[in-house]
Amino acid sequence: MRHKVAGYKLGRTTSHRRSLFRNMVTSIIMEERIETTAIKAKAIRPLVEKMITLGKKGDLAARRQAAAYLMTDESVHKLFDTVAPRFGDRKGGYLRIVRTTWRKGDGAEKAFIELLGSEQVLDEKRQKRAEIRAKRAEETRKALEQADAEHQAQHDMAANEAEGKTEGSDKKE
Numbered sequence: 001m002r003h004k005v006a007g008y009k010l011g012r013t014t015s016h017r018r019s020l021f022r023n024m025v026t027s028i029i030m031e032e033r034i035e036t037t038a039i040k041a042k043a044i045r046p047l048v049e050k051m052i053t054l055g056k057k058g059d060l061a062a063r064r065q066a067a068a069y070l071m072t073d074e075s076v077h078k079l080f081d082t083v084a085p086r087f088g089d090r091k092g093g094y095l096r097i098v099r100t101t102w103r104k105g106d107g108a109e110k111a112f113i114e115l116l117g118s119e120q121v122l123d124e125k126r127q128k129r130a131e132i133r134a135k136r137a138e139e140t141r142k143a144l145e146q147a148d149a150e151h152q153a154q155h156d157m158a159a160n161e162a163e164g165k166t167e168g169s170d171k172k173e
Helices: 014-031 038-057 060-069 073-086 119-172
Strands: 033-037 095-102 109-115
Touching: 014 033, 014 038, 014 073, 014 109, 033 038, 038 060, 038 073, 038 095, 038 109, 060 073
Parallel strands: none
Antiparallel strands: 033 109, 095 109
């Protein structure tokens, strides 16, 4: 029986597991959505929810506790300034786990874990990436057209020189 056995070991040592969880919690707060295995997503859900609860408290002690756990100062600032205020009146359930597919190599079930309400942020990121991609494609197209025009001009000059030499050789005879 599994009485009072909580958490997931994930086949890792304690220090490795702690580092993995800290990195993933920091990534979720910074990126608002990550893709991982379903088991890891279930394992880090309570940790992320505790961090958001600390962010909702907002006092200095909570900020220091979050800074001790999270990996970067940027993530602490984002947690307290943008993420936690979003869930001000909510009592819990800040995350969504969406199971996606099976990993090809070992068959592990993959899932997205994301903060609720992050759809707008993710849509803005997608839009920005699409604009950058379109801009790059336009620059590439212009560069190809310019290179093609230069190549055509060189080809025309070579053809004109060749015609001039053949006409000149005809005149000499």
